[in-house]
Amino acid sequence: MPHRYPVREIARQAGVSEATVDRVLHRRPGVREGTVLQVEQAIADLDGQRTQLRLSGRRFLIDLVMETPRQFSGLVRDALEQELPGLRPAVMRARFHLRETWDTAELIAQLDVIARQGSHGVVLKAPDTPEVAAAIGRLTAARIPVITLVTDVPMSTRIAYVGMDNRAAGATAAYLICQWLRHTKTDVLVITSSAMFRGEEEREMGFRSAMRTYDPHRRIIEVTDSDGLDETCGPLTARALAANPSVGAVYSIGGGNRGIVEAFAxxxxxxxxxxxxxxxxxxxxxxxxxHLTAVLHHDLRADMRQIAQLVMRYHGALPGDQRPTTSGIQVITPHNLPAG
Known part of the structure; x- marks a missing residue:
C-alpha cells in the first residue's frame, strides 16, 4: 500500500537515502534504530506542515452569544483576542453579542439571525431552556456548530461544553469554607444570578453536597435571581443579612461582589x-x-484555544477528533494572583 507521502519527499525531509526510507516503511532489517526514529520524525514533521498548509488562508467567523455580567464578558473577549494571533496561518474573526440581561425571546431571535446569515461557529452562554435547545438545533441544521461556555445546555445538539467542572467548583468552595470556619459558628450565604443557568445550578449542588459531608449542621441561606450585578446583589444581600443575623460567610456563584461587600459594610x-x-x-x-478570601478561577485563554480548535476540526481544517478537557480549577489568593 503506498505511503501518504512520496518516498523522495520523506527522504528529503529526513536527510537520508530513498532506499533507507523504503526499508523503514516496509520494516526491513539493516537500518539503525536512530535512523528509523529520524524517518518517523520526518513523517510527523510532514504531517504538521500539511496541517499548516491546510490552514493557510483559511478564514473563520465565529459568534459569541452571551448573557453574563459585563465583567465576565470582558474577560472572555480579552482571552479570545489574546489567542487569535496564535491561530495563524488560519485567520479567525469574532462577532460579539453580549448582554448582562437578555429576554429569552430576543436571545432566540439573535441565534436564529445567525442561523440565517451563516457562521463558522457559535460560542454560547445562555440559560438551559427548551427554547434555547431548540435554537441550537436550528443552528446545527444550518451546519453551524455550537459550543457552550461555562454553563451547559446538555439536552441539545451542541458539539461540546468548554469550561470547568461546576460541581467540583462548588465542592471546592464548600471545602475551603468548612476549613476556614471550622472554629466559627456562622451561617453561609449562597448567591446565584439565575436558576436558569445550568452551570450555577451545578455549582450550588456541588456546594450543598460537600457541605453535607464536611459540616452538615451549618445553615445555608440562599439568595437567587441577582443577575450577577452589583446594583441587584446589594439590596438582596442587605435583606438576607437583616433576616439572618448569624450570616458571616458568602459563596458568590454569579457575581455582583462589590454590591455584596457594600451590603455587609x-x-x-x-x-x-x-x-x-x-x-x-x-x-x-x-x-x-x-474583602474576598479566595477566587475560583480557570484559564479562559485555554478555553478559547479549545473552542477555536473545535471549530476548525468541525470544518475539516484540523485533522482528527478532539474532546475538550475540563478546565482546571485554580484557587487564587492575593499571594498567587496571576499577572494581567
Whole structure:
C-alpha cells in the first residue's frame, strides 16, 4: 500500500537515502534504530506542515452569544483576542453579542439571525431552556456548530461544553469554607444570578453536597435571581443579612461582589470568608483589599484555544477528533494572583 507521502519527499525531509526510507516503511532489517526514529520524525514533521498548509488562508467567523455580567464578558473577549494571533496561518474573526440581561425571546431571535446569515461557529452562554435547545438545533441544521461556555445546555445538539467542572467548583468552595470556619459558628450565604443557568445550578449542588459531608449542621441561606450585578446583589444581600443575623460567610456563584461587600459594610457586619468566581478587575481589587478570601478561577485563554480548535476540526481544517478537557480549577489568593 503506498505511503501518504512520496518516498523522495520523506527522504528529503529526513536527510537520508530513498532506499533507507523504503526499508523503514516496509520494516526491513539493516537500518539503525536512530535512523528509523529520524524517518518517523520526518513523517510527523510532514504531517504538521500539511496541517499548516491546510490552514493557510483559511478564514473563520465565529459568534459569541452571551448573557453574563459585563465583567465576565470582558474577560472572555480579552482571552479570545489574546489567542487569535496564535491561530495563524488560519485567520479567525469574532462577532460579539453580549448582554448582562437578555429576554429569552430576543436571545432566540439573535441565534436564529445567525442561523440565517451563516457562521463558522457559535460560542454560547445562555440559560438551559427548551427554547434555547431548540435554537441550537436550528443552528446545527444550518451546519453551524455550537459550543457552550461555562454553563451547559446538555439536552441539545451542541458539539461540546468548554469550561470547568461546576460541581467540583462548588465542592471546592464548600471545602475551603468548612476549613476556614471550622472554629466559627456562622451561617453561609449562597448567591446565584439565575436558576436558569445550568452551570450555577451545578455549582450550588456541588456546594450543598460537600457541605453535607464536611459540616452538615451549618445553615445555608440562599439568595437567587441577582443577575450577577452589583446594583441587584446589594439590596438582596442587605435583606438576607437583616433576616439572618448569624450570616458571616458568602459563596458568590454569579457575581455582583462589590454590591455584596457594600451590603455587609452598610449593615456593620463582618464577612469571615468570602469566595467568588473569576478574576475580573473588581474581584482582583476585592481580593487585594481583603474583602474576598479566595477566587475560583480557570484559564479562559485555554478555553478559547479549545473552542477555536473545535471549530476548525468541525470544518475539516484540523485533522482528527478532539474532546475538550475540563478546565482546571485554580484557587487564587492575593499571594498567587496571576499577572494581567
Amino acid at each position: 452598610a449593615a456593620g457586619r463582618s464577612c469571615e470568608v468570602f469566595i467568588g468566581h473569576d478574576l475580573g478587575d473588581a474581584n482582583r481589587t476585592l481580593l487585594l483589599s481583603g
